[in-house]
Amino acid sequence: MAGNIATLTSANFDETVRSADTPVLVDFWAEWCGPCKAIAPVLNELATEQAGKLQIGKLNVDDHGDIAMRFNVMSIPTLIVFKNGEAVKRLVGAKGKGQLLQELAEFLPASR
Amino acid sequence: MSQHSKVLIIGSGPAGLTAAIYTARASLQPLVIEGEPSSTSDQPGGQLMLTTEVENFPGFPEGIMGPELMMRCREQAARFGAQFLTEKVTKIDFSARPFQAWVRDQHYTADSVIVSTGAQSLMLGLPEEQRLIGHGLSTCATCDGFFFRNQEIIVVGGGDSALEEAQFLTKFASKVSIIVRRDTLRASKIMQERAHANPKISFVWNSQVTKIVGDASVSGVELRDTVTGATSSMAVTGVFVAIGHRPNTDLFRGVLDMEDSGYLITKPGSTYTNIAGVFACGDVQDHTYRQAITAAGSGCMAAIDCERWLEAQH
Numbered sequence: 234m235a236g237n238i239a240t241l242t243s244a245n246f247d248e249t250v251r252s253a254d255t256p257v258l259v260d261f262w263a264e265w266c267g268p269c270k271a272i273a274p275v276l277n278e279l280a281t282e283q284a285g286k287l288q289i290g291k292l293n294v295d296d297h298g299d300i301a302m303r304f305n306v307m308s309i310p311t312l313i314v315f316k317n318g319e320a321v322k323r324l325v326g327a328k329g330k331g332q333l334l335q336e337l338a339e340f341l342p343a344s345r
Numbered sequence: 346m347s348q349h350s351k352v353l354i355i356g357s358g359p360a361g362l363t364a365a366i367y368t369a370r371a372s373l374q375p376l377v378i379e380g381e382p383s384s385t386s387d388q389p390g391g392q393l394m395l396t397t398e399v400e401n402f403p404g405f406p407e408g409i410m411g412p413e414l415m416m417r418c419r420e421q422a423a424r425f426g427a428q429f430l431t432e433k434v435t436k437i438d439f440s441a442r443p444f445q446a447w448v449r450d451q452h453y454t455a456d457s458v459i460v461s462t463g464a465q466s467l468m469l470g471l472p473e474e475q476r477l478i479g480h481g482l483s484t485c486a487t488c489d490g491f492f493f494r495n496q497e498i499i500v501v502g503g504g505d506s507a508l509e510e511a512q513f514l515t516k517f518a519s520k521v522s523i524i525v526r527r528d529t530l531r532a533s534k535i536m537q538e539r540a541h542a543n544p545k546i547s548f549v550w551n552s553q554v555t556k557i558v559g560d561a562s563v564s565g566v567e568l569r570d571t572v573t574g575a576t577s578s579m580a581v582t583g584v585f586v587a588i589g590h591r592p593n594t595d596l597f598r599g600v601l602d603m604e605d606s607g608y609l610i611t612k613p614g615s616t617y618t619n620i621a622g623v624f625a626c627g628d629v630q631d632h633t634y635r636q637a638i639t640a641a642g643s644g645c646m647a648a649i650d651c652e653r654w655l656e657a658q659h
Binding site: 268 | 381382383384385388389390394395411412431432433449478479480481483484485487488489491492493561562583
């Protein structure tokens with residue numbers, strides 16, 4: 234657990250994305266992936282700023298390849314948004330914060 | 346809100362970061378708008394962020410990982426007071442001084458500008474590419490090689506980056522075919538020797554990929570023989586493209602002088618562009634050498650040109 238970001242594993246993945254009362258953004262990443270490291274600070278910021286609207290979890294594809302395979306992840310970073318346990322949106326490749334917010338706008342009710 | 350700096354550096358590969366180290370040491374407190382995360386080389390740190398081991402950068406006899414080299418350069422610049430903004434410039438206006446740049450609605454002004462936005466890898470330009478990126482078609486071998494364990498894949502291209510990617514991918518794939526447009530390679534001799542010595546690598550000469558086949562993910566490619574025109578198909582699950590680069594100069598079109606290919610034109614032997622006070626360094630103005638060390642060298646030149654130009658303004 235790093236700040237507001239949940240560490241997802243083969244053991245807790247299904248439970249986490251199913252039971253969440255907000256959409257869950259899952260970051261499929263690995264230690265050896267440069268672009269994955271580059272978006273880590275962006276995800277940390279989003280987790281703090283969007284707390285209560287969007288939950289963020291990280292899944293290490295090296296350690297939990299079964300989950301990555303289940304969702305046909307063949308490129309990282311891949312970000313998948315889950316709503317009630319269903320994968321509803323998939324973003325492939327690292328993106329900046331502005332671009333990411335735009336892509337995620339449909340899941341972030343404008344309450345401010 | 347507007348922020349002013351003496352030196353604005355756009356881009357943060359070896360050229361931009363070297364310019365930042367030099368101008369920061371000269372107490373010019375540069376602002377580096379370093380770019381935003383991406384899975385292409387158009388990202389903070391530039392092309393080296395997608396490479397593995399760099400063996401030819403002087404001072405690292407054991408080699409150094411590309412991303413680590415860039416992280417160290419960034420730290421070095423920060424140590425002397427360079428400021429970083431992890432965003433991508435969206436608009437510029439160099440028609441009057443101070444020069445202006447925007448990141449969306451954020452406004453920046455500067456007495457001088459160093460352009461070091463680098464180059465990004467070319468794609469094949471096939472309509473199915475957008476659909477298949479991340480589903481077998483990759484822009485980042487170091488990110489995605491892992492997913493092709495024991496699979497047969499191709500690398501398209503005949504230069505050093507193609508051969509380096511192929512070499513790296515043999516750690517995972519069972520077979521890597523390199524699709525080369527001609528019957529020779531552009532790559533350096535040492536890379537060619539390594540590729541030829543690698544039993545998992547084979548070459549398909551005089552061939553061009555005309556189509557990537559696959560619904561949910563890549564299942565093969567169609568090839569055309571560039572000599573006979575004959576077509577053939579090949580079953581592969583992964584496609585990695587390394588056919589060259591294009592400079593990241595869309596932002597400066599119509600403002601800075603550039604070649605038809607988009608590379609910025611600098612005054613020979615210097616980093617001066619057509620606008621006094623705007624300098625260019627690194628791959629954005631170099632289609633000949635395109636090395637980390639030459640980019641760093643020209644970044645140093647830009648910093649010195651810039652520093653002297655600023656002094657002469659008073």
